[in-house]
Amino acid sequence: MAPKVKKSASKEEESKKNKLKKNQANEEAESETNKEEIQPPISANDVYQSTSELSKQEPALSTPEETVQITYEEPVLTSIIVESYEGEKEKGLFEGYGKAIYKGGCVYEGEFHLGIMHGKGTYIWPNGVIYEGDFNNNEITGYGTYRWCSNTGDPSKWATYRGQVFKGKRHGHGIFKSGNSPVIFDGEWHMGKRYGKGKIIYDTKGLSYYEGDWINNRKFGWGIRHYPSGNVYEGMWVNDVRHGEGTMRWFDKNQTYTGQWENGIQNGLGEHNWYLSRVEMTQYSLRNSYFGNFKNGKRNGQGTYLYANGTKYEGNWQDNVKHGWGKYTYKDGKYTKAISKMTK
Numbered sequence: 001m002a003p004k005v006k007k008s009a010s011k012e013e014e015s016k017k018n019k020l021k022k023n024q025a026n027e028e029a030e031s032e033t034n035k036e037e038i039q040p041p042i043s044a045n046d047v048y049q050s051t052s053e054l055s056k057q058e059p060a061l062s063t064p065e066e067t068v069q070i071t072y073e074e075p076v077l078t079s080i081i082v083e084s085y086e087g088e089k090e091k092g093l094f095e096g097y098g099k100a101i102y103k104g105g106c107v108y109e110g111e112f113h114l115g116i117m118h119g120k121g122t123y124i125w126p127n128g129v130i131y132e133g134d135f136n137n138n139e140i141t142g143y144g145t146y147r148w149c150s151n152t153g154d155p156s157k158w159a160t161y162r163g164q165v166f167k168g169k170r171h172g173h174g175i176f177k178s179g180n181s182p183v184i185f186d187g188e189w190h191m192g193k194r195y196g197k198g199k200i201i202y203d204t205k206g207l208s209y210y211e212g213d214w215i216n217n218r219k220f221g222w223g224i225r226h227y228p229s230g231n232v233y234e235g236m237w238v239n240d241v242r243h244g245e246g247t248m249r250w251f252d253k254n255q256t257y258t259g260q261w262e263n264g265i266q267n268g269l270g271e272h273n274w275y276l277s278r279v280e281m282t283q284y285s286l287r288n289s290y291f292g293n294f295k296n297g298k299r300n301g302q303g304t305y306l307y308a309n310g311t312k313y314e315g316n317w318q319d320n321v322k323h324g325w326g327k328y329t330y331k332d333g334k335y336t337k338a339i340s341k342m343t344k
Contacts (some may be wrong), residue, residue, distance in 0.1 A: 087099055093114055119134070131144055145160060182201070187200075198212075218240045245259070255274050265297040274289070276308055292317070311331060314326065
């Protein structure tokens with residue numbers, strides 16, 4: 001029985017060797033075939049050099065988003081235990097204008113009614129935070145101004161909030177100015193957080209800003225973002241990043257993209273335009289244009305590329321280059337089909 005096993009094993013090894021040789025031959029033949037499959041020629045008159053250079057890659061987005069955290073929180077009122085009081089009284093209760101010092105060092109000076117803070121007044125916490133405005137039944141509610149001045153004695157460097165308040169929180173419309181940066185937010189608040197419509201300015205000149213929808217301190221919904229470079233994004237946002245339908249205009253690159261975004265990157269169906277120069281004796285400008293699928297910011301999948309000279313390419317793409325079956329249609333109506341393998 002042993003010799004038969006060896007003979008069977010020998011046949012199996014020989015069969016494997018034959019299959020391997022056959023696969024190698026197929027691969028070599030396929031390699032030679034690929035060498036012959038070339039992109040149809042396009043003369044210099046058909047496509048401008050500047051066109052081909054610009055079509056290679058979309059520009060990177062501008063500098064990363066400024067992540068601004070408004071960390072100034074509204075302090076809570078201390079336990080209402082009065083250590084001393086100076087002012088008007090009526091029937092033994094604080095009534096009218098007076099000044100009270102509470103346990104823990106907090107101070108209130110303003111209007112009282114029936115023994116409690118009610119009306120206009122100023123409340124100062126030991127850490128330097130000041131509130132000046134409306135009080136309602138011992139609560140900060142109405143309209144007022146917060147000042148966070150614990151870090152410096154220079155009023156120009158104090159963080160401030162001026163607007164509507166509810167139970168001590170920024171609530172309604174108000175304007176916040178940061179104390180350690182040029183950041184200003186003017187808009188709607190909900191229980192201490194940016195919520196609703198609002199505009200945040202990042203620089204002293206007001207050139208870098210976002211204006212649109214907010215949810216829980218984050219850009220969420222529709223909004224316009226003007227970047228320091230002058231580039232502009234207008235569209236949908238989710239959790240502080242571009243997400244959904246939107247348009248990006250790179251004014252420094254003369255390019256635009258309109259379409260789907262995902263986590264801040266072009267993803268899905270969209271159109272990218274590369275503007276070149278204005279055609280002489282006409283109001284129209286030259287441009288290259290791509291309409292199709294994007295993945296991770298690059299042309300991927302099925303798409304159509306229109307060259308400035310009128311030539312059109314329809315086919316598959318991979319990582320910004322033509323890949324697979326495609327069709328060229330020229331301005332005169334003639335067309336050529338070809339297979340591209342990672343050909344720019």
